[in-house]
Amino acid sequence: MQMGIGTVVHKNSLETNYLRIWYPNSEMANAFALAELGDSAVHRYAQNLQVELPADPINVHLFGSRLDFERAADLHTRGASRSAPGFAKGSEVFIRVLPLPRQTVAGDQGMLECVFVHELCHALYQRLFPVFRLAGMWLTEGVAEAWGERAIAGPDAYAAQRHPWYATAFHLVREALSAGALPSILELQTRRFPALPHYERFLRYSMSFLLVRMLESLHPANAARRELFGGFLKQICGLKGPPIARKARADFNALFNDPSAGPLEEGLRQYVSEEKICPWHMFGWDVRVLDEGVIAVEAADRDDAIAFHAQEVYTPQLELRANFEVCRRGICRAHLAFGRTSWNSHYCVAFGPGSISLIQYDGEFRLLERRYVSTGLSRAGVHRARIVVDGSHVEAFLDEESVFTYRKTDGPFPAGQWGVGASGGRLLFWDVAQAF
Numbered sequence: 001m002q003m004g005i006g007t008v009v010h011k012n013s014l015e016t017n018y019l020r021i022w023y024p025n026s027e028m029a030n031a032f033a034l035a036e037l038g039d040s041a042v043h044r045y046a047q048n049l050q051v052e053l054p055a056d057p058i059n060v061h062l063f064g065s066r067l068d069f070e071r072a073a074d075l076h077t078r079g080a081s082r083s084a085p086g087f088a089k090g091s092e093v094f095i096r097v098l099p100l101p102r103q104t105v106a107g108d109q110g111m112l113e114c115v116f117v118h119e120l121c122h123a124l125y126q127r128l129f130p131v132f133r134l135a136g137m138w139l140t141e142g143v144a145e146a147w148g149e150r151a152i153a154g155p156d157a158y159a160a161q162r163h164p165w166y167a168t169a170f171h172l173v174r175e176a177l178s179a180g181a182l183p184s185i186l187e188l189q190t191r192r193f194p195a196l197p198h199y200e201r202f203l204r205y206s207m208s209f210l211l212v213r214m215l216e217s218l219h220p221a222n223a224a225r226r227e228l229f230g231g232f233l234k235q236i237c238g239l240k241g242p243p244i245a246r247k248a249r250a251d252f253n254a255l256f257n258d259p260s261a262g263p264l265e266e267g268l269r270q271y272v273s274e275e276k277i278c279p280w281h282m283f284g285w286d287v288r289v290l291d292e293g294v295i296a297v298e299a300a301d302r303d304d305a306i307a308f309h310a311q312e313v314y315t316p317q318l319e320l321r322a323n324f325e326v327c328r329r330g331i332c333r334a335h336l337a338f339g340r341t342s343w344n345s346h347y348c349v350a351f352g353p354g355s356i357s358l359i360q361y362d363g364e365f366r367l368l369e370r371r372y373v374s375t376g377l378s379r380a381g382v383h384r385a386r387i388v389v390d391g392s393h394v395e396a397f398l399d400e401e402s403v404f405t406y407r408k409t410d411g412p413f414p415a416g417q418w419g420v421g422a423s424g425g426r427l428l429f430w431d432v433a434q435a436f
């Protein structure tokens with residue numbers, strides 16, 4: 001079968017109950033791996049919406065290269081979704097297989113699956129209730145992410161306890177809360193997300209997700225509000241035309257915000273602080289927690305993926321160890337990160353083939369020191385890495401051999417979160433532990 005989308009040609013298609021998945025040869029395994037999840041997600045969304053299942057399948061396009069995805073984004077969104085991991089347009093779904101096209105494996109529930117179910121939710125709304133996309137991103141994005149999580153969770157109610165992708169929304173909002181920098185719900189509803197800087201945008205996506213998640217909470221005490229929110233969504237879907245965003249905001253605030261008590265703002269703060277979630281905060285691209293406590297991190301060539309442990313390190317001393325396996329070819333680096341004090345501030349030791357580097361991230365990556373070694377990382381295989389940070393001094397060990405030391409001249413390294421990560425490939429970490 002052949003189908004042209006602009007200059008992009010998908011050679012193969014796979015038909016499921018509710019989807020037609022178009023994929024290049026390189027992504028055949030991923031197309032099949034996503035099929036069942038996609039069907040169960042659509043089934044679940046249709047139930048939520050109390051509508052018949054779609055008679056015509058939803059088209060899903062998987063892209064096995066950055067270039068092909070960018071061409072599709074240019075064609076369908078005038079480039080607006082170029083750097084997104086996926087988008088939905090005209091009730092079709094477009095997914096860039098990330099972070100490593102031709103290598104990323106669907107099935108162990110990471111970013112690819114989370115993005116896929118999110119975009120499917122948008123696509124179903126676009127087909128059945130096209131007016132909904134005008135309701136405001138705080139609502140459309142919140143619903144897509146909250147419903148996506150429930151689709152990923154399957155028989156479990158939620159997925160944030162095991163998935164860094166969903167837990168990271170909590171970590172971000174918690175950090176903004178403790179810094180006194182969380183926008184109000186009204187601000188969330190009135191600022192346009194795409195115009196905002198990366199972090200602000202990400203924070204608002206996260207907040208929208210958690211707001212909807214809270215309103216739809218399965219907790220018995222939330223039954224009445226859950227039903228009220230369901231009715232509100234239905235009513236928005238039934239609106240005939242603009243100004244839908246204004247109407248959605250006004251109706252929502254009249255329904256859920258009792259101005260005398262301000263229960264929604266306070267309720268959200270409490271909800272976000274109390275939920276049990278996975279401790280790993282995902283930075284950059286993909287972080288997955290596999291069974292048996294194994295953490296998979298995966299990032300493309302010039303990208304980073306780091307799993308930060310959300311537990312703070314309060315002392316300037318840290319000993320961090322981890323075992324890891326390099327499981328993809330290419331110039332892959334293993335990272336042990338430390339001293340994360342905010343969204344855009346951390347250090348990391350990068351163990352590469354032939355060199356060890358110390359990198360500072362403060363919104364941009366700066367190389368502080370690179371040491372060339374004869375016994376670096378092998379391209380595939382199991383290694384043991386360790387760093388010791390003591391005041392202004394850091395020492396790194398690879399396979400029990402001291403391979404790197406550095407002394408910071410302008411005072412001690414800051415105390416903060418630590419983590420494990422990768423760039424340019426896929427690594428599996430286990431027995432990650434800190435001493436001191």
Ligand SMILES: [Zn+2]
Pocket residue numbers: 118122140141144
């Ligand atoms: Zn979205």
